[in-house]
Amino acid sequence: MKFGMVIDTKRCFGCRACVAACKTENIVQPGNHWNFVLEHEQGKYPNVSRIFTPMNCMHCENPPCMKACPEKAISKNEHGVVMIDYDKCKGRKYCIAACPYGVIHFIDRGKAFYPDGQKIPYETLPIEAKHPLHRKKPGITEKCTLCWHRIEKAIKEGKKPGSDYDTSPACIKVCPANARYFGDLDDPDNEVSRLIAKKRAIQLNKEYGTRPQVFYIV
């Protein structure tokens, strides 16, 4: 199984439900966004339209961040998910510079969720109580994990990843426009594979030879 995503920019209307879902699911550092939406206008007045492009880690088949990391802290697992090892990461930021999609972020020191600097309840949990992918700390980099903690659990429990809310990345099922799809790219009968073929979905910045596993219907 090789997991990937299809994002339909024709359906996305920029509500940012995916952004909010990702933020809460992954306790993403204030100021950072594993998921964000780019906007741009096209056409000439009066025939103009606005395009929304949700962005997250592309989980490239040929990830430049992985090659750039001097600590070898970034790896790609057998299901095609690119992840940062928070224990190995030293916050050198080479991955940020190498990524042509701008989806890797640095966790600054001294940024708190609450304005008064108080910790949120999740932060007060002992480190062992958190999933390894949520054991982030200041001074390292972070990015989308394709909600690997959910997919991993689904695989262990014998469920089909992407079949329901709990077995999909947090950003998928919350989309009110059904603009996001997740599934197995290796399975030609999977919804994502069919959409890629039928709608001729594209990969962003293809010229970098990164071979992203996130496809866009444009």
Place this chain on the structure above:
Amino acid sequence: MRIKIAIAVVLVTGLLLLGYAFALNIPQTAKSIKTGKINVGKTTGMELGKRFHNIHNQALGLECSSCHISGFAPDYAYQKKYKDISGMGHVDRGICLGCHKENGPAITKLYGTIEK
């Protein structure tokens, strides 16, 4: 008119030759960095005075403006937002691609072959 054309031809040829010379020099510089002939320090990092800037700015002579523009202060090396649908993607790493592509002169091949 002829003089203008001649000047333009000379300028374009000069620029092409300069670019070619620069391109030829990059593999040599890259090797010299790798072998330690050019000292770029041992501390990896993006901060000024560490390897990243020592290599790209000091050894290779890339201008600051090649990677940085104003207005994107919170991020690192943000060059431009995409302007149209064909250029989607958050930032332009075109300048990196020149050397770090699979058949490029840089030692670290970050990017793959260009797919059409």
